[in-house]
Amino acid sequence: xxxxxxxxxxxxxxxxxxxxxxxxxxxxxxxxxxxxxxxxxxxxxxxxxxxxxxxxxxxxxxxxxxxxxxxxxxxxxxxxxxxxxxxxxxxxxxxxxxxxxxxxxxxxxxxxxxxxxxxxxxxxxxxxxxxxxxxxxxxxxxxxxxxxxxxxxxxxxxxxxxxxxxxxxxxxxxxxxxxxxxxxxxxxxxxxxxxxxxxxxxxxxxxxxxxxxxxxxxxxxxxxxxxxxxxxxxxxxxxxxxxxxxxxxxxxxxxxxxxxxxxxxxxx
Ligand SMILES: [Zn+2]
Numbered sequence: 680x681x682x683x684x685x686x687x688x689x690x691x692x693x694x695x696x697x698x699x700x701x702x703x704x705x706x707x708x709x710x711x712x713x714x715x716x717x718x719x720x721x722x723x724x725x726x727x728x729x730x731x732x733x734x735x736x737x738x739x740x741x742x743x744x745x746x747x748x749x750x751x752x753x754x755x756x757x758x759x760x761x762x763x764x765x766x767x768x769x770x771x772x773x774x775x776x777x778x779x780x781x782x783x784x785x786x787x788x789x790x791x792x793x794x795x796x797x798x799x800x801x802x803x804x805x806x807x808x809x810x811x812x813x814x815x816x817x818x819x820x821x822x823x824x825x826x827x828x829x830x831x832x833x834x835x836x837x838x839x840x841x842x843x844x845x846x847x848x849x850x851x852x853x854x855x856x857x858x859x860x861x862x863x864x865x866x867x868x869x870x871x872x873x874x875x876x877x878x879x880x881x882x883x884x885x886x887x888x889x890x891x892x893x894x895x896x897x898x899x900x901x902x903x904x905x906x907x908x909x910x911x912x913x914x915x916x917x918x919x920x921x922x923x924x925x926x927x928x929x930x931x932x933x934x935x936x937x938x939x940x941x942x943x944x945x946x947x
Contacts, residue, residue, distance in 0.1 A: 681705035681735065684712035699758050701733075703766035708738045713758050716751035731757030733765045741779075741801035745769050772799040781805050810848055810912065814855035818863050818888070820896055820920040821913040822856045826867075827885045827927060886931035889924045 686695045701711055716731040730748040737743045747764030749757040774797060781792035781804045792804035841849060860867050865888055868880045900908065900916035908915065928934040 680707060681709040681711045684710060701762060702759055703762055705735055710736045710738065713761065715756040715758050731761045733758060733762035735765055735769060740803065742803040743772060743799050743801040771797045807844065812851040812855045814858040818859050818865060819915055820924055822859060823885050823889060823924055824920045825856060826881050882927060883931060886928045886933055889928050890933040
């Protein structure tokens with residue numbers, strides 16, 4: 680018997696389709712949920728809306744899941760058809776045994792992949808490549824944003840948990856920021872300081888640093904090729920970072936002449 684999502688329990692505050700019981704032989708490690716979709720008949724007689732669906736998530740290493748859909752009809756809500764469609768995908772998946780041919784769906788940093796043989800999608804099917812973090816070069820606008828937002832402070836004090844992989848990534852990001860900051864004579868506040876005092880010191884230092892280095896940062900961005908700009912991660916010159924840093928500089932009484940921040944080349 681699969682694990683049925685809590686929203687389908689009659690005891691749920693607002694039970695959803697609690698009358699439906701799965702009909703296929705799902706394994707015990709599958710979590711399942713469903714919906715009967717919604718259909719509308721237009722004045723032209725055309726039926727439109729979202730189809731009934733059934734989803735099953737295997738609690739295995741690959742995080743494989745299956746979704747079936749079926750037209751919603753008044754006399755047959757379609758959930759069972761949707762479930763059978765999902766189950767057919769599951770059976771096809773079993774046909775591969777342990778020999779799936781996982782093809783990464785997004786970039787190399789994503790763990791989502793699709794098997795080219797059975798068509799199954801797994802959210803953890805492939806190992807992600809960990810992003811490299813360089814401590815070379817000067818402080819970037821993104822570094823300053825990290826400093827400004829107090830994220831560095833919170834992470835240095837172990838107050839946030841992003842999950843294993845991201846924790847490792849952020850550890851390297853912050854270590855790199857600390858190295859760059861030190862090299863550039865940007866004193867980082869004491870991480871044991873309380874958040875409010877830390878934020879106030881950071882804001883003052885970031886504003887001052889930004890005023891002194893804004894055009895140098897812009898020069899670096901302009902000297903990059905379009906390919907390098909595209910590949911920079913986090914984006915070196917992002918509209919959001921620049922606007923925030925300009926605002927901070929203005930708030931701290933700098934940049935009096937800067938009415939409009941210059942249009943960044945790349946946004947995020
Ligand atoms: Zn497969």
